[in-house]
Amino acid sequence: MLYCDRCARGARRRGRALMADEAARRGQRVAFSCSAVGLSCMFGGIWLGDREVLEASGLESPVLSMRICSLLMYVVLFAVACRIVRRRVDVRLFLGACSALGLALFAAGALVVLAVMPQLPADCVDRRLAGLAGLSLTKFVGAPVSVWLACAFALLDRTAVMRACALGMLGAFALYSTLSQAGVAQLLGTVGTVGAAGLLLVCSVALCMTGTELSPRTASRRVPPGALGAAFAAPGVVKRPLSKVLTPGYAVAIVLSAMMLGFLRNGLEVGASAVGDPHADPASLVALVALLAVALLWKGLRTEHVFYGALLFATAGILLQPVLSVAAPGASGVLCGLGTALFEVVMWSLVVWVARNSTDAFVAAAAARLVAVVGHLAGTAVVMGVGLILGSSLQDTLHASGLVVVLVYVLLLVAQLGFSPQLQVPFLSPPVADADACGASGPASQDAEGGQGEFADASRSESEADIDRRYWVEPCDAVADMYRLTAREREVLELMARGRDMPYMGETLCISRNTLKMHIRHMYTKLDAHSRQDVISIVEEARQLS
The missing domain is CATH 1.20.1250.20 (MFS general substrate transporter like domains)
Structure with missing residues (x-):
């Protein structure tokens, strides 16, 4: 019953x-x-x-x-x-x-x-x-x-x-x-x-x-x-x-x-x-x-x-x-x-x-x-x-x-x-830089390898895996769901939000440079983003909303 x-x-x-x-x-x-x-x-x-x-x-x-x-x-x-x-x-x-x-x-x-x-x-x-x-x-x-x-x-x-x-x-x-x-x-x-x-x-x-x-x-x-x-x-x-x-x-x-x-x-x-x-x-x-x-x-x-x-x-x-x-x-x-x-x-x-x-x-x-x-x-x-x-x-x-x-x-x-790559025109595919020209500012430049600053304080009460999930995985998952990113584009999104450069992303994902650039262009189009800093800002805003 x-x-x-x-x-x-x-x-x-x-x-x-x-x-x-x-x-x-x-x-x-x-x-x-x-x-x-x-x-x-x-x-x-x-x-x-x-x-x-x-x-x-x-x-x-x-x-x-x-x-x-x-x-x-x-x-x-x-x-x-x-x-x-x-x-x-x-x-x-x-x-x-x-x-x-x-x-x-x-x-x-x-x-x-x-x-x-x-x-x-x-x-x-x-x-x-x-x-x-x-x-x-x-x-x-x-x-x-x-x-x-x-x-x-x-x-x-x-x-x-x-x-x-x-x-x-x-x-x-x-x-x-x-x-x-x-x-x-x-x-x-x-x-x-x-x-x-x-x-x-x-x-x-x-x-x-x-x-x-x-x-x-x-x-x-x-x-x-x-x-x-x-x-x-x-x-x-x-x-x-x-x-x-x-x-x-x-x-x-x-x-x-x-x-x-x-x-x-x-x-x-x-x-x-x-x-x-x-x-x-x-x-x-x-x-x-x-x-x-x-x-x-x-x-x-x-x-x-x-x-x-x-x-x-x-x-x-x-x-x-x-x-x-x-x-x-x-x-x-x-x-x-x-x-x-x-x-x-x-x-x-x-x-x-x-x-x-x-x-x-x-x-x-x-x-x-x-x-x-x-x-x-x-x-x-x-x-x-x-x-x-x-x-x-x-x-x-x-x-x-x-x-x-x-x-x-x-x-x-x-x-x-x-x-002038800084002049972003939305109806052109944005150029994919080989390295992070603008860098990641604030907490977005941190990753899960070592906790310093706010991560070091938070690690006293939370495990490193919990911090990584709360700070990176969940916001990136939310953005990927919002904009219907593929599984590979979601992986690229997280690595880019962490401030990783293209050689590191290609080696981590085991894909060629051209394939990586293709995934980045597709991700930019779906996110209406025009630069790496735009991607970082979107993830940061999703983190604040969550």
């Missing part, structure tokens, strides 16, 4: 565990779908609205004005984010209120540009001020919704983040390209296109609410200050302070990626001129659908794969432009358009990585998006600066500025791979 009761209790526990696992998987599927589709709706709506408002605003430099407006919005949001985290307010509720206000301002700005401006006399100051005011109002919605979406992405499982980024951003370009086709644009007209943009933004806000589980019931709760960052905490992620995640090297990577985007997307400024918008080409839509299929089927997709594809498409479109303009007119624009789409995927994944690994996802997402907008403004300034210097045609300006941006990227790659 007792045995039957135990079996029944065990079966009930297993049943509850299975139900909890199924609920977690269902929640991840919902979060994945809401994040990807919400990203498509948000950027698709913003780009459509930008195109129509920019063309109707009548400003002399509309793209530059748009970038400056966006920068101001993100500066304000970041300043508010730094203050609001200290208050007992649900961050999701704050972002929802800002997004609702942004939608109202978007409608007001579109009304000013499309309805009020045509009633004003041409070439008057009031008309230009109205255009600038309408453009500023339409840009408010992008900051809170994009930060909210980055926080929603932070809830995803590590293996799903990159695919969700690729599907969401490529879907945004596919939406934009579909609604930009000549027949569709003519059917909708300016007012219809702006209305479609507003509807996409409303859908994006609704998906943010669903993906982050914001409801009237949850919005009424009072959240303690320490739990604000946990509102967007993905399971199995060791959080770090923002300064340890958004490092100078990481910020440089985001700015340079955004600069490339600021250059490539500058076709918005020329409108229907000779260069035009490459995404309005039907061939671009077909290529985007093909890339969407690849992202959907490629379950092992990583950020570096997308980065190399983006660099390849953009470089080919810029460098081969003189040849392609004769052999296949429009092909250069399509290649640059694909490079734009893939660079957007890369940059969004960089923003998500910051939000996902920081102790407060809200502040981290706002900071990363602010850095990205700075890069967008810099990319637009590159095109305008080259145009002022050369004083030539627009086509020559775009080509020359493209060469400048590609040159900057080549210098970045050279710096990363050889001359």
